Amino acid sequence: xxxxxxxxxxxxxxxxxxxxxxxxxxxxxxxxxxxxxxxxxxxxxxxxxxxxxxxxxxxxxxxxxxxxxxxxxxxxxxxxxxxxxxxxxxxxxxxxxxxxxxxxxxxxxxxxxxxxxxxxxxxxxxxxxxxxxxxxxxxxxxxxxxxxxxxxxxxxxxxxxxxxxxxxxxxxxxxxxxxxxxxxxxxxxxxxxxxxxxxxxxxxxxxxxxxxxxxxxxxxxxxxxxxxxxxxxxxxxxxxxxxxxxxxxxxxxxxxxxxxxxxxxxxxxxxxxxxxxxxxxxxxxxxxxxxxxxxxxxxxxxxxxxxxxxxxxxxxxxxxxxxxxxxxxxxxxxxxxxxxxxxxxxxxxxxxxxxxxxxxxxxxxxxxxxxxxxxxxxxxxxxxxxxxxxxxxxxxxxxxx
Numbered sequence: 001x002x003x004x005x006x007x008x009x010x011x012x013x014x015x016x017x018x019x020x021x022x023x024x025x026x027x028x029x030x031x032x033x034x035x036x037x038x039x040x041x042x043x044x045x046x047x048x049x050x051x052x053x054x055x056x057x058x059x060x061x062x063x064x065x066x067x068x069x070x071x072x073x074x075x076x077x078x079x080x081x082x083x084x085x086x087x088x089x090x091x092x093x094x095x096x097x098x099x100x101x102x103x104x105x106x107x108x109x110x111x112x113x114x115x116x117x118x119x120x121x122x123x124x125x126x127x128x129x130x131x132x133x134x135x136x137x138x139x140x141x142x143x144x145x146x147x148x149x150x151x152x153x154x155x156x157x158x159x160x161x162x163x164x165x166x167x168x169x170x171x172x173x174x175x176x177x178x179x180x181x182x183x184x185x186x187x188x189x190x191x192x193x194x195x196x197x198x199x200x201x202x203x204x205x206x207x208x209x210x211x212x213x214x215x216x217x218x219x220x221x222x223x224x225x226x227x228x229x230x231x232x233x234x235x236x237x238x239x240x241x242x243x244x245x246x247x248x249x250x251x252x253x254x255x256x257x258x259x260x261x262x263x264x265x266x267x268x269x270x271x272x273x274x275x276x277x278x279x280x281x282x283x284x285x286x287x288x289x290x291x292x293x294x295x296x297x298x299x300x301x302x303x304x305x306x307x308x309x310x311x312x313x314x315x316x317x318x319x320x321x322x323x324x325x326x327x328x329x330x331x332x333x334x335x336x337x338x339x340x341x342x343x344x345x346x347x348x349x350x351x352x353x354x355x356x357x358x359x360x361x362x363x364x365x366x367x368x369x370x371x372x373x374x375x376x377x378x379x380x381x382x383x384x385x386x387x388x389x390x391x392x393x394x395x396x397x398x399x400x401x
Contacts, residue, residue: 007031022077026185029070033178036063040172054107061102061114068157069095072124075150082131082147083124091120118161125154146188153181241291242298245312250320253310257322258368258377267369269331270380271321272388273301273338276360276395277352278317284351290317293347293359304341320384328367328400335363335398343396360396364388367400 010024038045039060045051051059072091076083094117102110132147156177162168237249245253254270261268275281275297282290294317301311301319310322323334339361347359364387366372366380374380383401391399 004031022074025070025074025077029067029074030178032063032066032070036060036067039063057107058102058110061110062099065095065098065102065114068118071153075128078146078150080131080135082150083127087124087127091124094120115161115165121154121158121161125151125158128154146185149181149184153177239313242294242313244298244319245310247312247314250310250312250314250322253312254320254322254377254381257310257324258374258380261324261368265370266325267327267367268380269321269323269326269334270366270368270384271323271335271338272314272364272381272384273319273321274362274388274392275317276362276392277349277354280351280353281349281359296345296347297342297359297361300341300345301338304337326367328369331365331367332398332400335365335400338363339396339398354395356396362388362391362395363398364391365398365400372401 004027007024007027010020010027013020014024039056043056045056045059069092072083072088076085076088098110098114098117101113128151132151135147153174156174159168159170160172160174163170163172237245237252239246257268260266275293278290278293281293294313297319298311298313301321305311305321306323308324312320314320321338323331326334342359342361345359348357349359350357364384366374366384366387368374368380374383387399387401391397
């Protein structure tokens, strides 16, 4: 029964592309050894079959030859080649010849050939002894107990061979030693399977923990990358000095608002803001102080900018503002408010040519509404720039078209 289970187990694993030939040969060895016991002394097969004495004898020797064949193949497939390949090949050829002779000749002939051929078992036994010696000598990491047990099983086969030649007076013990060896191997396999299952369970548990940790790390990295991308996107659209939007962001925003205003039939105001006499301010106070003025200017405008307003640094000391949904009067009031709020800051500027000693701005405004239509964003911006040029003639004022 155990031999059948071992054979089926090995065939299942082989069918699933897993190497299990060693267990197949071990299972066949035990299976054939068990069947042989029915045809050997005391000839149990005669109690429940009508098999003739001739075929009973043939089956006994055939199964004995198959037992030897499968056991040798099993030993050969064990680690570290306990049997030399050339010796195995010679033995397999001899067993094959014995099988043919057993099937075709009379008992007197195949029995005689069998006992003559089995003499090679002494050479195999010597080879096994040398292999075990080499394992102990070289401290090879291998089951020394298993190797020693195989030698003992082979020794019991030689014992039964000598018993068959009537050179010793004893009982057949190869069957019993083989059964004991097979049970030990089965227990060892069960233990190894249990250990492997336990290790697999622990590994699966660790893998689950690692997966959770990895998922957490991936989530953290994803969040970090998302935040970094948002920061980069913000940096791409933001002026490094003033933290206002930059020209790149302005170009995108004004195009979107321009198209939305056309589709909705609403209004759009575009403001151009320039700091008066800013070059003279830098020449007198230095560029670092000039940078502080630009930062203060942005903060001040932000404080009065509507929620829908958009402030960007256009370039140098020029800024641009976008306001949606306002009429011409509202646009004019906001422009004047811009000039007033900067004027109220009273930021010192004594290097002016107009007699004032504080920072002021000039504002140019272009309104796109039902009355004033523009073919493109460039046209709208051009009108605002023209209005700014006009406002700078007097400084500290706002002009609207």
